[in-house]
Amino acid sequence: MxxxxxxxxxxxxxxxxxxxxxxxxxxxxxxxxxxxxxxxxxxxxxxxxxxxxxxxxxxxxxxxxxxxxxxxxxxxxxxxxxxxxxxxxxxxxxxxxxxxxxxxxxxxxxxELEVLSARVQTQLKLKQLQDQRKQVIEELRSAQEMKDRLLRIASHDLKSPLANISMIKYLLRETVADNSQAQELLDILDTTTDHMLNVVRDFLETAAIQSGEVDLQLTHMPLDEVVLEVCDQYQLITERKNISLELGELNGYIVGDRARISQVLDNLVSNALKYSPPGSTVYIWTETRGSFVRVCVADQGPGIAPEERPRLFTEFGRTSNRPTGGESSTGLGLWIVKHLVTLHGGQVGVDSAPGGGSIFWIELPLAEDSFQTHEMALSS
The missing domain is CATH 3.40.50.2300 (Response regulator)
Known part of the structure; x- marks a missing residue:
């Protein structure tokens, strides 16, 4: 019209x-x-x-x-x-x-002219409704594209200043090595910049997942190597929070994107440490389940109330639990975990740990089945 x-x-x-x-x-x-x-x-x-x-x-x-x-x-x-x-x-x-x-x-x-006229009117009304629906869909699509574009621009523009701040604080530590008050302020700056970098990373990752731009670079890898690399990054945090990070049996070879699998495990370990009380233990191990290997991360935190479990692995999903060290969260970490694991043909979940706490786990296809499962995940 x-x-x-x-x-x-x-x-x-x-x-x-x-x-x-x-x-x-x-x-x-x-x-x-x-x-x-x-x-x-x-x-x-x-x-x-x-x-x-x-x-x-x-x-x-x-x-x-x-x-x-x-x-x-x-x-x-x-x-x-x-x-x-x-x-x-x-x-x-x-x-x-x-x-x-x-x-x-x-x-x-x-x-029959009255019948003919009525049928024409009906088709025109249906077309009008369909045109309105198309217009709404197009407006929503345009708004989503604009949001994603602004998100990428804002996040990208924040990365360089944050990197500069990180370099400056590193140089300042040497300059004020004997000033305890300055060191405490730099510790606060460390926490703030780390949080901002995590926010930027999570939002960029969310935009990539939503737009379907995640490209997996598949390689053959042993899980124990990836787990050890991730855990090494948390040595200072475990010491600061007085939390023990223990490793059990780690077996299994998978075919996946090493950087993405590291990101998944990093999110799970970070999440466990974030909600664990001082003096507790975070335990990581693997289990072979048929053609899949399950990586488990158990903590001794407050656990997840049954009515709050549906919020897990959702976008911006949060529970009533609060971090034990004042850490902050975007609510995107577990959502990103779920999508990256799904792209690898796997699945995610959470169980209650005996004696309290939670066991977050991911299951990934073992190497001999990984390529076939990955193709099925991409086509679904």
Missing amino acids: SLANPKPLLLIADDELLNILLLERVFSNDYRVLTAANGPAALEIIAREPVDCALIDIMMPGLTGLQVLEKIRETPETADLPVILVSALSDRQDVVRGLKMGANDYVTKPF
Whole structure:
């Protein structure tokens, strides 16, 4: 429907002049009407004009109404155009074919004008609703793209200043090595910049996952190496919080993106340490379960209340538990874990630990099954 002319545009395609004149007279008061005496002329008008509904006679010479309908449905720009077929009472089989090909409705000759008018109005109302729905979807898509673009720009612009701050604080530590008060302030700065870097990383990762831009670089790797590398990064934090980080049996070879698997394990270990009280233990081990290997991270924190478990692994999902060392959280870590593990053909979960606490786990396909499972995950 044109914004300049609020009347819907109706196309009448029929090779019989009397039918065209009759239908023009019926619809000209409420609609703008264009007419075509054959199939090619009808397709030319549809390609040129913003037609809102088409009445097409089945039995036209040269290009039949069914052939016109087929070309309309094959063209992306007109695929949703409401088409009402016009047929004689003897054209029942053609009507059935037309409906299967995507015709919206049909009328028979001789015309019942009130019925015909009502059917045209119905198709136009349905098209109006569909157009409104498309507009809303497009506006939401544009808003999402704008949000993602601004998020990337803002996050990227924050990374460089934060990197500069980190370098400056490193140099300052040497300069004020004998000043305990300055060292305490730098410790606070350490915590703040680390938090900001985590926020930037999480938001960038979220934008990449939502836009489907996560590209996995698959390699063959032993899990014990990846776990040890991740745990080495938390030596200072475990000492500061007086938490013991213990490793059990670590077995299993997988095929995956080493950086992404490290990110997953880093999130799980960080989460366990964040909610563990001083003097407690975080324990990590693996279990072989058929063609999968499960990596478990157990803590001795407060555990997860049953009614709060559905919030886990959701975007911005938080529980009532609070970090024991004043750490902050974006609520995105476990959501990122779930999506990265799913991309590897695995799954995630959480169990209650005996004696209190939680066991967060991920399951990944063992190396011999990893490639096949990964392909299935990408295609689902």
